[in-house]
Amino acid sequence: MNDVTNEAAIEQATQSAFTLQLQDDIGIITMDVPGERMNTLRASFVDDIQALLADIKASSHIKGLVLRSGKPDSFIAGADVNMLAACTSAEQAQALSKAGQDIFNQLAALDIPLIAAIHGPCLGGGLELALACHGRVCSDHEKTRLGLPEVQLGLLPGSGGTQRLPRLVGLTKSLDMMLTGKQLRAKQAFKAGLVDDMVPHSILLDTAIALARGGKPGHKRKRDMKTLALEANPLGRKLVFDKALSTLRAKTRGKYPAPEKLLEVVKIGFEQGMHKGLAAEAEAFGKLVMSPESAALRQLFFATTEMKKETQWQGESPNTLAHIGVLGGGLMGGGIAFVTAIKAELPVRIKDISHQGINQAMANAHGLLASKVRKKQLRHTEMKQQLGRITGTLDYSGFERVDLVVEAVFEDLDVKRNMVAEVEAHCPEHAVFATNTSSLPIHQIAEGAARPGQILGLHYFSPVDKMPLAEIIPHAGTDSATVATALKLARAQGKTPIVVQDSAGFYVNRILAPYLNEAARLLLEGEPIEAIDKALVDYGFPVGAMTLLDEVGIDVAAKISPILERELGERFKAPDAFGKLLEDNRHGKKNGRGFYRYEAGSRHKKGKPVDESLYRLLDIKPQSRLPAQELAERCVLLMLNEAAITLDEGVIASARDGDIGAVFGIGFPPFAGGPFFYMHQLGITAVIDKMEEYARKYGERFTPCEPLRRLAAEGGSYY
Structure with missing residues (x-):
């Protein structure tokens, strides 16, 4: 040239x-x-x-x-x-x-x-x-x-x-x-x-x-x-x-x-x-x-752009990340290993108790990449190179050089504490221990640890390769550099991370619980399953509450509810329906038995059918009585109220983080900008008026929380 x-x-x-x-x-x-x-x-x-x-x-x-x-x-x-x-x-x-x-x-x-x-x-x-x-x-x-x-x-x-x-x-x-x-x-x-x-x-x-x-x-x-x-x-x-x-x-x-x-x-x-x-x-x-929808979507864009520029945490820079370990090769562990190897482009070592777990994680990674090869989005040589970053072991060989370990075993406090002890024994002194728990308090997992400052929660959402959010949960003794390091990994994995307080349900599950509980109450009142789901989809959610419960697992929701009720009070008490569903071995999509039917041949041109036997189990005669808008608002208003409480308690650092968490974690309607931007656009007084109307009709659980009342009295808003 x-x-x-x-x-x-x-x-x-x-x-x-x-x-x-x-x-x-x-x-x-x-x-x-x-x-x-x-x-x-x-x-x-x-x-x-x-x-x-x-x-x-x-x-x-x-x-x-x-x-x-x-x-x-x-x-x-x-x-x-x-x-x-x-x-x-x-x-x-x-x-x-x-x-x-x-x-x-x-x-x-x-x-x-x-x-x-x-x-x-x-x-x-x-x-x-x-x-x-x-x-x-x-x-x-x-x-x-x-x-x-x-x-x-x-x-x-x-x-x-x-x-x-x-x-x-x-x-x-x-x-x-x-x-x-x-x-x-x-x-x-x-x-x-x-x-x-x-x-x-x-x-x-x-x-x-x-x-x-x-x-x-x-x-x-x-x-x-x-x-x-x-x-x-x-x-x-x-x-x-x-x-x-x-x-x-x-x-x-x-x-x-x-x-x-x-x-x-x-x-x-x-x-x-x-x-x-x-x-x-x-x-x-x-x-x-000038449309409110564009204002909301642009607000989300600015928020995520701003977060990408935040490379430190409380003035501390992240540690170097060259090798990552994952404990557990199941659905979550395999997904975490996949985004680490493919998006973060870091070598990842999976430890499992059996070859089956490691093989499952490798097979899932191969399946996701093979699909890209078939679509000509990826060369076969590139797929082999990317898969080469994932290795497996039944012991801790190779963990002597990892910089961060993500633990993704089942929800048991003693098991997770044992994992902490083993990691501290086999990994370098600087290694961060990140637990992928959705319900257990991080400070309890860190109890008795030799290096508690290097322990935090790193909560992913399923499926890991698709869901964009990660919650970073430090406990009171977590070092700032540890938080910065976890943020660095999550961003490299293609996630938008938010830092949340170590409290029951963290942020996303906490605001989701009242929403799901109210949907269950609507069902017990006789509202048809498909009517509840359609109302919420029409409102702007990607799936309805019943479909979401099936996807997450009815057993998982039932396990989290008592923890939230014990730690946060009566407003989190779940309807009795969950107990009856578990007694009937209904865990949702994972075992093919939930609110909908998933067995082979049960699908029809309009999608999966409702499992009508569930109505008999719960002694319900389904009949649509309430307008769709009211069905959706009953669920959403409780989510908004809880979001306001979490911000006031410091569970999240800002309204911005709360909006990002709700949109990216549970599909809160993006055109509304998240719970806080939505309340800002509606007007705090209008939200309170609507909640008081519902409190008169349906009970004190709809009573507006004190933080909302205080904000309205001050003439303030979230943005």
Whole structure:
């Protein structure tokens, strides 16, 4: 490759995010936002790009352009979402969208070819900028991802993406990407026609320069007969839009306005042309920015982003993590080993009492990776390399060099204390002991330990490879460096961790218990199982309370309830139904006997059927009596009340942590932002009024807690 040479007449100021250099007759535009790890687009860049365009048009030397990133591992991660917080009206947000559209339209209208050289994340506004270029080349690197994830923030692409993406990759593929926020790997992007070429990173710039010298690339998409039939005529497109809307409403239950707005905007572009489509896009973008759903989703985004930057705990930095141990090769232990080896990319040693446990963990890991290989998301050689990080043993061989051990054996205090003693005997003195308990107090597990400061709880949620939350639970004597080390591991494993106090139920199970107990009371009052579940799904939860009980295990819920009642009081007393269910050997999905039937042949086109024999067992005659909204509110209000108590008691450090824990741990509706943001949006007084109404109708358990009353009296809120 020829050296890139500067031409003083056209080089931008050093403080600009954009610089222009010449390589022979090709202008190399480099975006490198000063002081930031990743590039993001900002409204203030409009003037920079305008000045850049003026220099380009004034130069007779430039025959083509290449846009690249100055960051080593990313192209452009999207637009700076902080811009939206400053908008006080839909009109202001619409103007932001219009400004982005105008500048990208100018890039698209350039007479000379403009090629995007993409390496690393190219998302949101970053992909919209790349779409405005005349061609795109991407690296084949694992970090390269292309997508328009705005719908995940309650928005739609606002700088022309809703119009340019369908014209490039087709209606069906573009809707699949935009409605889900799906990110395409390099190979998928090339196959879809989103990029013109895919090459190794080492020759990315050379390839883009060569493409720019060849003139504006043509984009002739290969379409099969089915795609042609659906997209090439109005009737076919109507079928695509109708099917997408039907699928969408079944999934979102009307709780997320952004996807439906997106469909509407794309449709306008197809039917009335790009000019009308862009106008509709900007208007819809403005309205969505001001929607409560987007405010809630953006709040979650900011919270998780902020948490990723917190690398210390109480001023202490984490210890080095080079080798991890896991005790127990069951479902949880195997899952913990998997995310450690695959996501954290750390060697992990599993100890179990039998080869069967180790083999099960290895088989589960192989099955998860083999699925990626079949989908061509992973090479077979990469799968072997990743599996090679997991090893097993029946003794403590190999544990003499581990830095942290995660214990995932069954819930028995004496067994866990024995594990502590064995780890302290066989592992280095600096090793952290993290227990994956869902109910046992951490300080009790640490009693009698030689190094109690290096013991804490690290509570994962099942299935470990999918659930994004981890609770870090230090006891009163846990060292700050130990907490920082556990946080470091959890984040490396792809988790969003929150630190919670060592008290009964910790945080997630504590706020979940009243919710599940109330659902059981509704059942005992005669409300049908499917009616309760449907009401909660319609409210915004991913599954209903009865389905969740079956998934978690009725036996597990029954075991936790007495602990919560003993430690926290009468409000946690579970309905008698749980005892009767256990006497009937109903443990849920794990043994095929719960609120629903799971045996082979019991499924039908509408999903798993309710086990009607349960009604006879509980002496219930099911009949829907209450409105769906009331069914859901009875469960949710008790969760909100308990969340307020946990924050007041210091179980969680902040409303932010409580919202993250509820959304990522139990699927609290993301569009509501979590229990605390939801109460903030509803108004604390409105929440109290609703609870008092329910207390009059259903009993004192709905009496608003003192922290809520105090907050209302002070005129305060959680945000």
